[in-house]
Amino acid sequence: MGVFAIHILNALLYSSVLFLIAGGLSLIYGVMRILNLAHGNLYALGAFVTAWAIGLALGAGAPNVVLFLLLPAGALAAAVAGAVIERTLLRPFYKRPEEYQLLMTFGLLMILEDLIRLVWGPNPLSATSVYASLGSISIAGDRYPAYNLVIIAVGIVAAVFLWAFIYRTRFGVFLRATSQDKRMASALGVNVNRIYIQAFTLGCFMAGLGGAIVVPSQSAVLGMGVDALVLAFIVVVIGGLGSLEGALAGALIVGVVREAGITLFPEIELAVLYLIAAVVLLVRPAGLFGRAGT
Amino acid sequence: MNDTVVVARTGAIWRIAAWVVPAALLLLAAPLVIDPFQTLTLTYGLIAAIGALGFNLLLGYTGLLSFGHSAFFGGGAYTVAFLVKYLKIASMELFLAGSVLVSALISALFGFVCVRYTRIFFGILTLALSQVLWSLAFKFFWVTGGTDGLRVPTPTLVGMAPSDDKMDFLAHRYYYYVLAVFALCVFLMWVIVHSPFGKALQAIRDNETRAEFIGIRIRRYRLIAFVISGIFTGVAGALWAPLNGLASPDVLVWTFSGEIVFMTVLGGFRTFVGPIVGAIAFTYLKTYAVGFTVYWQLLLGTVLVVLVLALPTGIMGAIEQLASRMKKAR
Numbered sequence: 001m002g003v004f005a006i007h008i009l010n011a012l013l014y015s016s017v018l019f020l021i022a023g024g025l026s027l028i029y030g031v032m033r034i035l036n037l038a039h040g041n042l043y044a045l046g047a048f049v050t051a052w053a054i055g056l057a058l059g060a061g062a063p064n065v066v067l068f069l070l071l072p073a074g075a076l077a078a079a080v081a082g083a084v085i086e087r088t089l090l091r092p093f094y095k096r097p098e099e100y101q102l103l104m105t106f107g108l109l110m111i112l113e114d115l116i117r118l119v120w121g122p123n124p125l126s127a128t129s130v131y132a133s134l135g136s137i138s139i140a141g142d143r144y145p146a147y148n149l150v151i152i153a154v155g156i157v158a159a160v161f162l163w164a165f166i167y168r169t170r171f172g173v174f175l176r177a178t179s180q181d182k183r184m185a186s187a188l189g190v191n192v193n194r195i196y197i198q199a200f201t202l203g204c205f206m207a208g209l210g211g212a213i214v215v216p217s218q219s220a221v222l223g224m225g226v227d228a229l230v231l232a233f234i235v236v237v238i239g240g241l242g243s244l245e246g247a248l249a250g251a252l253i254v255g256v257v258r259e260a261g262i263t264l265f266p267e268i269e270l271a272v273l274y275l276i277a278a279v280v281l282l283v284r285p286a287g288l289f290g291r292a293g294t
Numbered sequence: 295m296n297d298t299v300v301v302a303r304t305g306a307i308w309r310i311a312a313w314v315v316p317a318a319l320l321l322l323a324a325p326l327v328i329d330p331f332q333t334l335t336l337t338y339g340l341i342a343a344i345g346a347l348g349f350n351l352l353l354g355y356t357g358l359l360s361f362g363h364s365a366f367f368g369g370g371a372y373t374v375a376f377l378v379k380y381l382k383i384a385s386m387e388l389f390l391a392g393s394v395l396v397s398a399l400i401s402a403l404f405g406f407v408c409v410r411y412t413r414i415f416f417g418i419l420t421l422a423l424s425q426v427l428w429s430l431a432f433k434f435f436w437v438t439g440g441t442d443g444l445r446v447p448t449p450t451l452v453g454m455a456p457s458d459d460k461m462d463f464l465a466h467r468y469y470y471y472v473l474a475v476f477a478l479c480v481f482l483m484w485v486i487v488h489s490p491f492g493k494a495l496q497a498i499r500d501n502e503t504r505a506e507f508i509g510i511r512i513r514r515y516r517l518i519a520f521v522i523s524g525i526f527t528g529v530a531g532a533l534w535a536p537l538n539g540l541a542s543p544d545v546l547v548w549t550f551s552g553e554i555v556f557m558t559v560l561g562g563f564r565t566f567v568g569p570i571v572g573a574i575a576f577t578y579l580k581t582y583a584v585g586f587t588v589y590w591q592l593l594l595g596t597v598l599v600v601l602v603l604a605l606p607t608g609i610m611g612a613i614e615q616l617a618s619r620m621k622k623a624r
């Protein structure tokens with residue numbers, strides 16, 4: 001029983017991180033119709049910045065509380081990077097065919113990948129002291145790292161917060177209006193440019209948060225962004241591109257399948273995920289929660 | 295009236311010949327003039343050009359942006375490696391035949407799923423599917439060699455055993471072999487895009503609804519284009535494997551698909567020769583960037599960003615603009 005509970009927790013842990021990445025990707029696409037290939041690198045940026053900040057604080061002999069307060073640093077860094085990227089590199093492309101936007105974000109991917117290497121070097125960066133400081137708890141006789149529960153909690157809080165943000169605030173109304181019909185929203189007085197930069201920043205913030213909370217449990221390594229992006233794609237293909245509910249459902253499916261896959265069929269774990277995505281597409285072309293016509 | 299058509303035809307042929315003949319002479323003479331290292335780089339460039347040419351049938355002529363062409367390139371390369379490892383085959387012709395077969399199979403399978411979609415969704419799907427192959431190559435390491443890849447020795451060309459000096463073999467005989475295959479591919483692609491089938495693809499690209507109204511079966515045409523595109527890229531992969539000496543998962547990762555897109559856009563995807571020029575230019579650019587700095591991705595990424603911002607029609611587009619401006623000035 002304990003083993004089963006741990007599997008469930010691991011699946012949730014994985015889903016939480018995936019939801020943060022894929023949710024951001026989907027939000028950006030839903031509002032701006034831009035598929036950000038560099039999204040995974042913003043997740044990596046979050047991980048590196050947090051690990052770096054925690055490392056600095058540790059060197060200065062800061063207490064554990066400070067380390068926990070430093071966790072969101074990566075998310076903020078990713079948000080700032082997102083805002084800058086939107087303003088300088090993406091804004092000229094809204095009227096051009098989307099192929100160019102894809103290419104632009106691919107160029108960004110290459111640049112960010114190497115900028116991370118340039119700043120933090122080729123070696124992995126870790127922040128395990130945060131992970132270790134919480135110790136472990138006992139679940140039906142088995143030990144389980146307590147920090148993993150923090151990740152799951154952050155994932156759940158983020159999902160609830162995002163839902164409230166989009167369906168219960170004025171900003172959310174603007175966001176949804178822009179997503180449904182940009183020109184009509186603009187005609188009705190919504191400042192679409194501002195919505196765009198906010199949506200992009202929020203999406204990048206989520207990716208950065210994913211990286212920031214995951215880095216204490218696994219170190220930040222080069223290439224983690226590219227790997228994460230591919231999984232985020234599976235999530236949005238299953239759930240439907242542009243839909244947050246879809247990102248949530250997709251993240252849960254991928255999380256559970258992956259956890260089962262690691263124990264039952266490790267060789268074809270990723271292939272099974274794609275198979276599920278392919279089946280979903282054949283049955284529901286726009287994904288589980290997607291709108292038709294994408 | 296017939297006469298004017300004939301005159302126009304011969305005029306066009308002369309104009310094409312004015313480009314093709316000097317280019318062919320240059321490529322034929324190249325190994326005699328430049329050193330072996332340069333010849334190898336040029337060989338890589340020609341191989342990439344075959345792949346980009348195939349890719350551009352989708353992007354430039356059908357209007358579909360694939361981010362999964364690494365699957366066909368890598369598929370071709372691994373086919374060669376498997377033929378060597380498990381069937382002890384050493385003939386380049388059999389390698390090519392095998393890779394045509396395998397890449398046709400993979401692209402038919404992928405195409406069946408992907409051509410139902412267009413635009414961004416098509417891109418994501420091709421990307422996602424190509425990563426299945428990558429993950430399989432990665433995980434089944436006892437079959438595929440995992441990250442180490444599989445060794446590919448120098449093959450026999452048209453039944454002739456390779457000479458002992460590998461460098462000399464690659465820089466001369468293999469170069470001409472690749473050049474011949476390249477010429478054949480260019481010719482075939484030229485025929486394809488100027489055939490009624492090619493015109494139908496362009497009609498689909500320009501206006502899907504109208505194309506459907508005049509009776510073009512869009513999905514079938516897209517699927518055929520997808521398979522042809524996959525086969526060309528697969529052939530490129532098969533030629534690449536012996537040259538590289540190793541079939542490795544590097545060419546299956548989706549970022550390699552990104553490089554194929556990059557070179558095509560660099561050359562200009564609106565013209566026939568754009569991908570060829572772009573592939574050769576990209577190969578030189580990457581070779582020197584990698585030799586120059588470990589941060590070559592930063593360099594190439596910046597080039598791509600600047601390219602997309604300032605020169606979206608690529609090298610060929612810029613040349614055309616320049617030419618038309620000079621004409622006006624006259």
